[in-house]
Amino acid sequence: MQSIQAAMKPASAKKKYDAIIIGSGASGGMAAKELTERGFEVLVLEAGPMIDPLRDFNMNKFAYESMYRGLWRPGQKQTEQWMQDTAGEFSSHFYVKDTENPYTTDPGKPFTWVRARIVGGKTLHWGRLSWRFSDLDFKAASQDGFDVDWPIDYKEIAPYYDKAEEWIGVSGNRDGLWWQPDGNYLPPMALTCGDQILKSATEKLGWKLIQPRVAMLTQVKDHHRKHGRAQCHYCGSCGNGCSVGAMFNSLSSTLPAAAVTGKMTLRPNSIVRHITVDQNTGKAKGVAVVDRVTRQEIEFIGKVVIVAGSTLESTRLLLNSTSDAHPKGLGNSSGVLGRYLVDHFGGTGASGYLPMLAGRDPVNEDGKSSGIFVPRFRNLDARTKHPKYLRGYGFEGGASIGSFPGNARRTPGFGKEFKKTVRRWYVAPVSLTTRANMLSRFENYVEIDPDGVVDAWGIPVLKIHIQHSENEREMGRDAAESATEILKKAGAVEIRTQNVMTAPGRIIHELGTARMGNDPKTSVLNKYNQSHDVKNVFVTDGAAFVGAANQNPTLTILALTIRACEYLTEEMKRGNI
Amino acid sequence: MFTKSKAVSRLKLHTINVNPSGAEMIGQIESGKSIWQFNFLPTRARLADWRLVLTGAVTITPPIGQPKTINGVTARLLSTQGSTALPPEPPVGIDRTLIPPAEVSVNGLPLTEYTGNDGSIGVMFLKLSALTGNVAGVPYDLSAVQLNARLWANSNLERELLWLYSALLMATQGPQSDGKWAEGLLAEINKRLAK
Ligand SMILES: Cc1cc2nc3c(=O)[nH]c(=O)nc-3n(C[C@H](O)[C@H](O)[C@H](O)COP(=O)(O)OP(=O)(O)OC[C@H]3O[C@@H](n4cnc5c(N)ncnc54)[C@H](O)[C@@H]3O)c2cc1C
Ligand code: SF4
Numbered sequence: 001m002q003s004i005q006a007a008m009k010p011a012s013a014k015k016k017y018d019a020i021i022i023g024s025g026a027s028g029g030m031a032a033k034e035l036t037e038r039g040f041e042v043l044v045l046e047a048g049p050m051i052d053p054l055r056d057f058n059m060n061k062f063a064y065e066s067m068y069r070g071l072w073r074p075g076q077k078q079t080e081q082w083m084q085d086t087a088g089e090f091s092s093h094f095y096v097k098d099t100e101n102p103y104t105t106d107p108g109k110p111f112t113w114v115r116a117r118i119v120g121g122k123t124l125h126w127g128r129l130s131w132r133f134s135d136l137d138f139k140a141a142s143q144d145g146f147d148v149d150w151p152i153d154y155k156e157i158a159p160y161y162d163k164a165e166e167w168i169g170v171s172g173n174r175d176g177l178w179w180q181p182d183g184n185y186l187p188p189m190a191l192t193c194g195d196q197i198l199k200s201a202t203e204k205l206g207w208k209l210i211q212p213r214v215a216m217l218t219q220v221k222d223h224h225r226k227h228g229r230a231q232c233h234y235c236g237s238c239g240n241g242c243s244v245g246a247m248f249n250s251l252s253s254t255l256p257a258a259a260v261t262g263k264m265t266l267r268p269n270s271i272v273r274h275i276t277v278d279q280n281t282g283k284a285k286g287v288a289v290v291d292r293v294t295r296q297e298i299e300f301i302g303k304v305v306i307v308a309g310s311t312l313e314s315t316r317l318l319l320n321s322t323s324d325a326h327p328k329g330l331g332n333s334s335g336v337l338g339r340y341l342v343d344h345f346g347g348t349g350a351s352g353y354l355p356m357l358a359g360r361d362p363v364n365e366d367g368k369s370s371g372i373f374v375p376r377f378r379n380l381d382a383r384t385k386h387p388k389y390l391r392g393y394g395f396e397g398g399a400s401i402g403s404f405p406g407n408a409r410r411t412p413g414f415g416k417e418f419k420k421t422v423r424r425w426y427v428a429p430v431s432l433t434t435r436a437n438m439l440s441r442f443e444n445y446v447e448i449d450p451d452g453v454v455d456a457w458g459i460p461v462l463k464i465h466i467q468h469s470e471n472e473r474e475m476g477r478d479a480a481e482s483a484t485e486i487l488k489k490a491g492a493v494e495i496r497t498q499n500v501m502t503a504p505g506r507i508i509h510e511l512g513t514a515r516m517g518n519d520p521k522t523s524v525l526n527k528y529n530q531s532h533d534v535k536n537v538f539v540t541d542g543a544a545f546v547g548a549a550n551q552n553p554t555l556t557i558l559a560l561t562i563r564a565c566e567y568l569t570e571e572m573k574r575g576n577i
Numbered sequence: 578m579f580t581k582s583k584a585v586s587r588l589k590l591h592t593i594n595v596n597p598s599g600a601e602m603i604g605q606i607e608s609g610k611s612i613w614q615f616n617f618l619p620t621r622a623r624l625a626d627w628r629l630v631l632t633g634a635v636t637i638t639p640p641i642g643q644p645k646t647i648n649g650v651t652a653r654l655l656s657t658q659g660s661t662a663l664p665p666e667p668p669v670g671i672d673r674t675l676i677p678p679a680e681v682s683v684n685g686l687p688l689t690e691y692t693g694n695d696g697s698i699g700v701m702f703l704k705l706s707a708l709t710g711n712v713a714g715v716p717y718d719l720s721a722v723q724l725n726a727r728l729w730a731n732s733n734l735e736r737e738l739l740w741l742y743s744a745l746l747m748a749t750q751g752p753q754s755d756g757k758w759a760e761g762l763l764a765e766i767n768k769r770l771a772k
Contacts, residue, residue, distance in 0.1 A: 082661075
């Protein structure tokens, strides 16, 4: 933290930085580390405030410490942060206020856009699941003919996955599944007793159940220790902010590494309005910023601009950066900028109780906070081909006791009998929920709101157009049925099949809209995240994704960021930028 | 929230967030430690180019001194944000022909939550007609304010209006827009605004 404080020196509007990085979340933080370590002088511009870990990280807070018992002041969530689905009373300060940061949608087609505007971005409260993609994902189009392949394959990106995992620290097992490639892991956490029951049921059906791979330090290595990161003590409150640095976030990991080089200037409260362009060359000149607190308008200049504001904020920024040279938005000669928006979907699945665990003594099982993962088992090969849909899904979930007896809400009755029933079943819940691949479709897109809606700073907002197709619905139905089958096999009782899909955005894996590709006519970025049109602009976050796969995306974002920074350095050396 | 306006020396206020209180929409304007109460009471609804336009009175109450009311202010719907909460029930006694059918699953395929007729409006973004001159001492340029009207309903009237505004949006800009349906809904809205 001290090193980061030192990096918050005044930024100079006169200086030409080697690189300006927009955003300090997963991608921006990694870009800052990678570029400063390669000798770049970087300016990191972050729209949100700096945080004070002692004040703002609430992993040690308990519901009883709050007047509202962790449930917020009545009406507060619904009038300030209604779209910030995962924000709680102890973590709301990590999330944007919807009152200041609007966006619009089509009638009857909602989109839940969960955002962080704070130094560290969404890494301060993310779920930490860290999976690699495989060629089943990168080369999906070659297998099923839908859409196009990524311009990269697994072999090309594997070394960068290695680097990302090594740096952030991922705990897990090497499970030997070709479509869910292994990395180098810190020791795994153990499955709970209920998870083991679920595992044996899943395996009886011919599918796999594995320990999730999570960016939490089950062991501390020297480079973690160097920046003050400590081992996880399994308090299970990661979503409220980890004050010991055991979970990966930019604030405790990549930003300190950038800061100690002495080459990073970090400027919080700096909302980038648009990227400025040199009218003679058509290249990016720098950025126009409004200070969130003082409202001062400032311009900064840089040789390169790295756009890492998170998928949709980055695309909004590019679309808002119009000029004579780029009338449809920066780097949008293809007209593809904003297109192919995807999110994973969830919602479908099943839940119930494991009777063999009912009535046991409560134990602390939610400390590890990672549950289980059932990797994809459909459309892996000819044998597993599903007749009704393309691609596939996995399941998150598990069987562990939480601190709040959620079953009380569904238990009828009152008084002594009610309490007895709640206590008996509270220790035996089991659930599986889908994490599924949504197909990338041209017709799911974002644009600058055509009716002129603006945010609190007068910056034009996005209009988001997205809906599920038949492919997702067929997959959703199959997932609900498979989850129910697993639970039945596990001997669960009171099984409830969930057959409604989450609204797009709700899984917080929004991806695409500035896709990479080899053809500048059909893609926005090349395979190194570099704009085809504007060579000194790189978009390193999830906007670059061609498809969603069904795995959580952040590890891939980190790997692509490292690769883009390496390429950028080489191109600079070669004098191509 | 505001930024420096180039045309005038005062800062330009871009947005005011309002919540419903009955048919009224209420919010605040802040400057330093001072707060002005902002109220917009629509009394009439109509359509212009298939967009909802509300006409009514804006009242601004300064921290010290008398409130100022401006009549005949219009608020024209720019766009909306879909809600991710269940919509309220249709108003009791409303003509059944105004109520669209709930979404039904086809061939047992799952539906998407809060989508189609199972959805509702979360926020209406409305452009206020220009408020000029000295408006109760508000130190900002109010010539182009966007009202962010969050329709979080807590009373019967608020629930009814949320349902009616949501249905009107589907009737005017949804996949099956329908002039007759829209007219019927407007009449129901006007009944409630006139109360
Ligand atoms: C509750 C939750 C659980 C999640 N769980 C997982 C998980 O288990 N696994 C997984 O892989 N992913 C998970 N995610 C998603 C993960 O957090 C994101 O994929 C990741 O943080 C994306 O990194 P990013 O750098 O693109 O964006 P962010 O981390 O969001 O950072 C972007 C930063 O850019 C800043 N910014 C935006 N616009 C501007 C601008 N105009 N000017 C200046 N700064 C700007 C923002 O303020 C923000 O700080 C989860 C997210 C949430 C909220
Ligand atoms: S469980 Fe581990 S990673 Fe999560 S907040 Fe606690 S110490 Fe940090």
